Every structure is written in structure tokens, then in C-alpha cells.
Amino acid sequence: MLPTFGLTGMDAATENALKSAFAEASMRLGGRWPLVSEQDATHVLVDMDSMYGPMSWLRLHGAGKVVIGLTTAPRSQTDFRLGKPFNAESVAELLQQIAPSAATGSPGTAPHGVTPAPAPEDQLPEELAKPVSEEAAAPDQRASAAVSATLDTPAAPPAPQVEAPSAAPPAPSATAPVTAPPAPAPQPAPTRDRTLIDWLAPGQLSGRMRLQRGGTSVLLDVDQHQYFGPATLKPLQSHVESILQAGDFTAVDAATWNSETTMLGQGQALSRLLWFCALQAGKGQLMPGFDATAQYRLLKWPQTEREFPKHFRIATAMMKGPATLDELTAACGVPVAEVADFINANLATGYAEPYREPEPEPEQQKSGGLFGRLRGR
Incomplete structure (x- = not known):
């Protein structure tokens, strides 16, 4: 496929x-x-x-x-x-x-420079594979095995004859059509509950809208990649963890937008909100598909939040080189659940990645001749 x-x-x-x-x-x-x-x-x-x-x-x-x-x-x-x-x-x-x-290329064609295999109709009779039956495979071995079984095993008494019940249905003929059981009806795939991180995925939302939870409102400008709301992240906990429907995002007209954003002050990067969504998504576990025993590293220093002072210690340990969750926990003294949440947040924003051992570079062949030997000195 x-x-x-x-x-x-x-x-x-x-x-x-x-x-x-x-x-x-x-x-x-x-x-x-x-x-x-x-x-x-x-x-x-x-x-x-x-x-x-x-x-x-x-x-x-x-x-x-x-x-x-x-x-x-x-x-x-x-x-x-x-x-x-x-x-x-x-x-x-x-x-x-x-x-x-x-x-x-298409089926039946060979790569450039490779001779295609002959089709079955183009092969000679002696080139065609002949089916080998089990009866003709090894008659000497089967015969000797049968004799050995006969000599070593005492003859069993004849099995008693049991009459078949008269009401037994007749066996179906070889030519009678066989009706296959009906295939089960396909079941619809379960719909996964969607939180804010799912709604902020590309193509889900556009324009300016409001999301309100627990008396706190946040204004999203998806097209401009920014949001307006509290200066800190923890007041948005309910926004991030709630199960959201499309109706929870309400459009905001231009006059209301200008009035409210002026009161809220400077807009903030939407990537900060995505970071907070991913920080809460794993609940102390790495996101699905990521190995808890693998090594992870930071590609660059992330923007740490004052609300999470332990993140500075985790980032310091990760910048020293690739490490597993247990190694990072031992190095920075932060519980493994908080380390996993920090890695999730930085994986989602591109600051961290799973570490893979680099492949060894092929040795360059030394050029021959006088100049090659002189360069090799």
C-alpha cells in the first residue's frame, strides 16, 4: 500500500x-x-x-x-x-x-538500469516452477515413519459403530451456493473531547473571538497570532482544561474589540497560550507517542514564567545535554511529573525535541597520487 x-x-x-x-x-x-x-x-x-x-x-x-x-x-x-x-x-x-x-514507476516496470523479470507467459516450460505435492515430497521418509509407528504402537481396538441420527440434515452439495453472513454495520468512530489546544490547531478557528470561563474573559485574534487577557497564565486554567464546543467561541465586533483590548493593554503572543495548554495537557505524563525512557534536549533557552519558578531549574539541567526524565529529575530535584509537563510545553512550541544519536559520517577516501600524499601529511 x-x-x-x-x-x-x-x-x-x-x-x-x-x-x-x-x-x-x-x-x-x-x-x-x-x-x-x-x-x-x-x-x-x-x-x-x-x-x-x-x-x-x-x-x-x-x-x-x-x-x-x-x-x-x-x-x-x-x-x-x-x-x-x-x-x-x-x-x-x-x-x-x-x-x-x-x-x-508503475507496476511491472523496473528501475532504470535493471532488467525486468520475464512474465510467466514469456518463460520456457522448464523455467516454470512445478508444484510439489506432499505425497511426492519424501516417500521414503513417510514410509519409514509409517512402519516405525506400526511396530512401536500396539493395535488399538476397533472403534464402536455409532449410527447417525435419522433427523440429521443432509450434507450440502459441493455445488450449492454458500451464503456469507452479513457484514456488521460500521460503527462511527468516537468523538474525542476537545480542549483549547485542539481548537487552536491550524484551520480550526479564524478571526476575532471571545472565550469566557469562570468569570474570566480572553480575547483571541487567531489571524494575528495574539490574545488579550490576564497578564499571568494560571487564571486561564479553566479555559485550558475545559471541554469546549464551537459555540463557546463567540465573535466580537470591531467596536467592542477596540474598546476591550484598549483596557486589557498589550497583546500577548498566542504561542504563550499554546505553551500553557501543552503544559496542562499531559497531567504529569509525556504526551502520547513520546517515550518516557528516551532522552530530550532543549534547542534554545525558553521563556520561563515567574508563576513556575521550578522551570528555571529544569531548563538549566536540559541545556547541559540530552537526558531522560529520571536523569533530569535527579539533576534538578524537581518531581518527574513537573519535568514531563515542562517537556510537553516546549515540544509543542519547538523549543525541545527528542534526542537521536547522530549517524556516523562516512570516512572520506583519501585521494591517491603525490598531491594526495602531501595533503595527508
Whole structure:
């Protein structure tokens, strides 16, 4: 089964350019690579350089998707990487890297430089494989086994004859059609409860809206990637943990928006709110799909909050190098549940990543000749 591909976590211009490059690359490889919705895709391309990229990667990774990171960075924590800038040729190389056997062309064609195997109708009779029956496989062995069993095992008394009941139904004939039992009706997939971190995923919300919980209101400007609300994060605990429906987000007109945002003061980056959502999401456990025994590291120093003073100690320990949850707990003296929550928050915002041992670089072959020997000195 060929993989299917989807796009998410990117602006419209990048998405359109990727669709065009993907279509051209698919044509070069025989047109066998479908581009589908994110929900139906097995492999999803995410713009890791956008604000929503790291959160999209975290969500897709937990859902079991294979994530392809679109980024200018030389490496990415995603399963595969597509560099920027990209074109049809680089996309084609990516497809060949993901499924090299399927990228060689349509069924029945061989890769360039490889002679295809002959079709069955083109083979000579002596080249065709002959079925080997069990009876003809090893007659000498079966005969000797049968004799040995006869000599070693005493003869068993004849089994008593039992009359079949007269009311037994007749056996069905070999030509009678067999009716298969009806297939069970498909059951709808259960709908998962959605919290704020799910609603802030790309494509879920747009425009300006209000979310109110527990007497506290927060104004979201999704298009401008900012929000207006309390200066601290803990008053938004109810907003982050509540199960939310679409009706909980109410649109705000321009006059009301200007009036209320003026009173609330400076807008805050929406990534800060996403950080707080991910901090609460795991409840002391790493997010689904992340190994608790793996090593994690910080890529850069995160913005720590005064409400969480222990985070400074965790960040200090993580900046020293990759470490497991237990190693970080021992190094900073913070409970493992708080360490896991801190890692979740920074995975979602792109500040942290699982650590992978780098592959050894191939040794460069020394050039021969006089100049090669002189350079080697």
C-alpha cells in the first residue's frame, strides 16, 4: 500500500506552492502519489518554521502519523525533512526516500538500469516452477515413519459403530451456493473531547473571538497570532482544561474589540497560550507517542514564567545535554511529573525535541597520487 500525503500548519502561499511542486513530482514518478486531507493521510507535511508547526507536529505524532518537516534548518525532529526552498525535484527526492520501491514507476516496470523479470507467459516450460505435492515430497521418509509407528504402537481396538441420527440434515452439495453472513454495520468512530489546544490547531478557528470561563474573559485574534487577557497564565486554567464546543467561541465586533483590548493593554503572543495548554495537557505524563525512557534536549533557552519558578531549574539541567526524565529529575530535584509537563510545553512550541544519536559520517577516501600524499601529511 502506497503512503498518502497531506499538508497542514502552513500559510496559503506555502501550501499552494507545495501542491504545485507535489503534483509535478508525482507526474515524474508515474502519478502514483495521492494528496489527500490531513485526516486521511498517512504522511503529513508540516511547516516547522511557522508558529503552529511544532504544535501540529506534536499532535500528529501523538496520532500516529508520519510527519515530514518543512524547514530551513539543517535537521528536524520530524520523521522526514523537506528543506526550504523546495521545488519539484526536491519533492521527488523526498518521495523516493520515503518509499523507494514504489517510486520507481508503475507496476511491472523496473528501475532504470535493471532488467525486468520475464512474465510467466514469456518463460520456457522448464523455467516454470512445478508444484510439489506432499505425497511426492519424501516417500521414503513417510514410509519409514509409517512402519516405525506400526511396530512401536500396539493395535488399538476397533472403534464402536455409532449410527447417525435419522433427523440429521443432509450434507450440502459441493455445488450449492454458500451464503456469507452479513457484514456488521460500521460503527462511527468516537468523538474525542476537545480542549483549547485542539481548537487552536491550524484551520480550526479564524478571526476575532471571545472565550469566557469562570468569570474570566480572553480575547483571541487567531489571524494575528495574539490574545488579550490576564497578564499571568494560571487564571486561564479553566479555559485550558475545559471541554469546549464551537459555540463557546463567540465573535466580537470591531467596536467592542477596540474598546476591550484598549483596557486589557498589550497583546500577548498566542504561542504563550499554546505553551500553557501543552503544559496542562499531559497531567504529569509525556504526551502520547513520546517515550518516557528516551532522552530530550532543549534547542534554545525558553521563556520561563515567574508563576513556575521550578522551570528555571529544569531548563538549566536540559541545556547541559540530552537526558531522560529520571536523569533530569535527579539533576534538578524537581518531581518527574513537573519535568514531563515542562517537556510537553516546549515540544509543542519547538523549543525541545527528542534526542537521536547522530549517524556516523562516512570516512572520506583519501585521494591517491603525490598531491594526495602531501595533503595527508
